Amino acid sequence: RSGLKYYSSALPKTIDIDGKTFKTDDSMTNVTPNTLALVGRNLHLNENHPVGILRTMIEEKLNSTSNNFKTYNNFKPVVSVYDNFDSLGFLPDHPGRAKTDTYYINKEFLLRTHTSAHEIPCFQRIKNFLSKDKNSNIPPEQLTDKTGFLISADVYRRDEIDRNHYPAFHQMEGACAWKRNPDDPQEHINKLRKDIKQLEDQLAQEKLKITLVSDDVSLEANPKQDYMSDLEVNLCSQHLKRSIELVVSEVFNQKIESMKLLQKNDSNYKCEIPTELKARWIRAYFPWTAPSWEIEVWWQNDWLELCGCGIVREDLLLRSGYEKDSSIAWAFGLGLDRIAMLLFDILDIRLFWSHDKRFQNQFQKGKITTFQPYSRYPGTSRDVSFWLPKGLTKKDINDNDVTEIVRGIGSDLVGSVKLVDVFTNTRNNQVSVSYRIFYQSMDRNITNSEINDLQQKVCEAIVEKYNVELR
Ligand code: FA5
Numbered sequence: 264r265s266g267l268k269y270y271s272s273a274l275p276k277t278i279d280i281d282g283k284t285f286k287t288d289d290s291m292t293n294v295t296p297n298t299l300a301l302v303g304r305n306l307h308l309n310e311n312h313p314v315g316i317l318r319t320m321i322e323e324k325l326n327s328t329s330n331n332f333k334t335y336n337n338f339k340p341v342v343s344v345y346d347n348f349d350s351l352g353f354l355p356d357h358p359g360r361a362k363t364d365t366y367y368i369n370k371e372f373l374l375r376t377h378t379s380a381h382e383i384p385c386f387q388r389i390k391n392f393l394s395k396d397k398n399s400n401i402p403p404e405q406l407t408d409k410t411g412f413l414i415s416a417d418v419y420r421r422d423e424i425d426r427n428h429y430p431a432f433h434q435m436e437g438a439c440a441w442k443r444n445p446d447d448p449q450e451h452i453n454k455l456r457k458d459i460k461q462l463e464d465q466l467a468q469e470k471l472k473i474t475l476v477s478d479d480v481s482l483e484a485n486p487k488q489d490y491m492s493d494l495e496v497n498l499c500s501q502h503l504k505r506s507i508e509l510v511v512s513e514v515f516n517q518k519i520e521s522m523k524l525l526q527k528n529d530s531n532y533k534c535e536i537p538t539e540l541k542a543r544w545i546r547a548y549f550p551w552t553a554p555s556w557e558i559e560v561w562w563q564n565d566w567l568e569l570c571g572c573g574i575v576r577e578d579l580l581l582r583s584g585y586e587k588d589s590s591i592a593w594a595f596g597l598g599l600d601r602i603a604m605l606l607f608d609i610l611d612i613r614l615f616w617s618h619d620k621r622f623q624n625q626f627q628k629g630k631i632t633t634f635q636p637y638s639r640y641p642g643t644s645r646d647v648s649f650w651l652p653k654g655l656t657k658k659d660i661n662d663n664d665v666t667e668i669v670r671g672i673g674s675d676l677v678g679s680v681k682l683v684d685v686f687t688n689t690r691n692n693q694v695s696v697s698y699r700i701f702y703q704s705m706d707r708n709i710t711n712s713e714i715n716d717l718q719q720k721v722c723e724a725i726v727e728k729y730n731v732e733l734r
């Protein structure tokens with residue numbers, strides 16, 4: 264936590280978000296106008312936007328399986344601290360809760376940091392279908408034959424800024440459940456086996472084969488829950504893994520097809536086109552799943568993390584209104600933006616949020632195309648260096664806080680903010696820090712005097728907020 268006071272001199276008494284008014288709170292509110300301006304853009308709902316195109320593609324693929332997933336794409340981004348953290352089993356001191364990492368509206372509400380915040384209400388709905396619960400508060404006509412759900416939404420995290428990081432991105436949550444029949448303990452096992460067989464048949468039909476270089480199935484350091492048998496865990500995780508592999512195979516095959524097309528039309532386009540895709544399942548930890556995994560794929564000489572997942576813990580099912588021992592389920596959470604960047608050859612995540620028609624007009628529903636940069640405006644770096652007050656060290660200043668101050672001035676003209684230097688003056692033990700800010704516009708040329716102006720304001724804001732001395 265920042266030992267320097269992060270002054271919020273201009274904090275209003277209330278903030279309006281999506282037509283609702285929230286009281287602010289001196290000690291907790293850290294959401295900024297810049298970030299709030301992103302709320303309601305709903306890029307994932309735009310079928311002609313890379314994020315929306317990818318979202319639709321995954322929904323269609325998963326609904327081509329023998330399991331039906333109901334889609335929820337309109338959940339609002341303000342959720343309670345309870346829904347985002349406590350209800351999922353995050354401990355009170357979990358680092359994800361820190362003000363340095365999460366945008367708080369006030370003590371009670373925040374901008375969701377992941378789509379898992381909506382798992383419980385969706386599980387509640389499936390449960391009411393699975394048990395055809397006459398007493399449920401969901402009208403019977405709203406119960407469908409879906410045993411799974413997919414939630415897509417914008418999520419928010421305070422983070423550094425660079426080509427791959429932006430305060431908002433998109434996730435898709437997925438889950439699927441099977442009910443145990445107390446009168447026939449084999450029923451759900453048989454159903455699971457049938458569902459897995461169907462997935463395997465579908466995978467065998469896919470053009471792009473996934474080669475698993477490792478699959479961590481050991482439950483030693485990744486323990487299962489007591490309420491499930493080994494067989495149930497084994498089948499449930501097979502179904503989970505094959506479902507995600509099916510999505511990965513579809514998405515990357517589309518990418519490969521678009522690369523082939525490029526190569527055919529442009530003799531200068533040189534690149535090796537993979538014929539198979541290496542992937543690996545590695546052990547992970549999430550408070551509401553056990554066991555848990557992450558899947559990574561080998562793409563352009565690097566492992567790329569696509570999604571986290573696991574077998575849903577019974578406490579979460581009980582919190583969703585399930586009866587004890589009544590069902591088993593899996594869940595995953597997948598980041599849409601990085602996959603969309605790779606699919607469409609978009610090199611800077613900020614472009615997704617561009618209002619420029621030259622960006623928006625390039626994409627079409629259902630199609631993976633290669634983004635043609637319409638211009639490349641050079642950027643400029645400027646450093647800001649300052650002395651921390653006597654007695655404070657680097658630990659007392661948080662990089663995300665500095666990024667937020669800079670973005671508060673420069674908004675989307677800020678391409679990245681990086682800590683570049685820390686040193687201690689040996690004569691008086693005072694610590695100096697330097698940050699390098701890269702200014703660049705996605706859509707136009709910014710002049711030197713405009714950058715100087717911004718940099719001047721950034722320096723003033725840092726001095727004002729932190730009460731420090733520039734170097
Ligand atoms: C989660 O957010 C969990 N809610 C995922 C989950 C869901 C686990 C259900 C189990 C069951 P994580 O913070 O690792 O986990 O993020 C999930 C995915 O979102 C990552 O794999 C990555 O693809 C994407 N992601 C995470 N941070 C960023 C970021 N700053 N920018 C873009 N994508 C990100």
Ligand code: MG
Pocket residue numbers: 557568571
């Ligand atoms: Mg992760």
